[in-house]
Amino acid sequence: MTNKQIVRDFYRAWQTGDESLLYLHEDFQHHSKQGSFTNLEQFMEVCWGKLPAFHATLLELVEEGDRVVIWYRWENEGMPICEWFRISDGLITEIRVFTA
Secondary structure: OOHHHHHHHHHHHHHOOOOHOOEEEEEEEEEEEEEOOOOOOHHHHHOOOOOOOOEEEEEEEEEEEEEEEEEEOOOOOOOEEHHHHHHHHOOOEEEEEEEE
16 A cells, blocks of 8 residues: 555545544654644544544645655635645654644
8 A cells, every 4th residue: 555545545534434544653643733642542532533524625645755745625615734644664653734
């Protein structure tokens, strides 16, 4: 599976509610201007299943080595969002979210 597919599956998991599509490393971290999660358990407890279904319009997806950057528009509203993924051995280890 390519790193791009791992990221696509991450978004598909949010759209469908299928947790098996979340390929997250046990040391997973998530950072955004709303706050940070420094471990997988915390991220899953706060986010998974508690946010509305995620529907986005993909604008661009770029892969280079262990990094994938995705640029999308959430619900076709507002400014585009950019998320930077780091992937190691088929698992997402870190996501950094950049918004306006």
